[in-house]
Amino acid sequence: MAKGIVYVMSTVVNGLVKIGKTQTGQFSNRMNSLERNGYFNVVGLKREFAIEVEDYDEKEILLDDIFSKSRIENSELFAVDLNLIIQLLSSFEGRQVYPVTETKEQVFDKVTEEREKKDYYKIPDGIYFLETKNKQFGLIKATMEVQDGKFIIKKGSNCLPVTEGYCPSKRNEAITKDNVLQNDIICDSPSIAAFIARGKNTNGWTIWKNASGKPIDTYRKNNE
Structure with missing residues (x-):
């Protein structure tokens, strides 16, 4: 089973994220390149979460399928909630690569809380x-x-x-x-x-x- 990294990045466009994959040894170079040069005419990319998993090709395909309706055609950009993607990725079995200052459990709890806070405003006064x-x-x-x-x-x-x-x-x-x-x-x-x-x-x-x-x-x- 091929092991590699699946990641998500925010962009300068609010609500637009990039989901991608890369080999473990190429992660730093890939992030630096995207953050410096942008992607698909979108700039301001910033790494948000990355995890090393088995079968990373299949897992990226799975994410593409789940969020296919939110995908920008012919790209790896998706109009979805960043915290939802992080919540899903942090639930995968694997080694968290980024961020390095928090555990998977801490990241999961934080983004879950942030998503729930947004739901609070759906409740009418x-x-x-x-x-x-x-x-x-x-x-x-x-x-x-x-x-x-x-x-x-x-x-x-x-x-x-x-x-x-x-x-x-x-x-x-x-x-x-x-x-x-x-x-x-x-x-x-x-x-x-x-x-x-x-x-x-x-x-x-x-x-x-x-x-x-x-x-x-x-x-x-x-x-x-």
């Missing part, structure tokens, strides 16, 4: 609801207000004790009385808001619902 049952505390209810990509769990919501080792720092802002929140808390994600209500890790995309009872994940899927 308004009020959303959480309702679930707990064996010890019974029916749990909470209200969340969305304002311009921020998630505010409202005073009067249930706020259960933390039952797991991990605890987001926002939970420390909670003032409670009889497991009821006494103050609004501005959260950076719907999952953190859900954690404050339930006291444990929770997928906020599925548990927060609109007035019609549909999960907020509906807004993300409708905009894909």
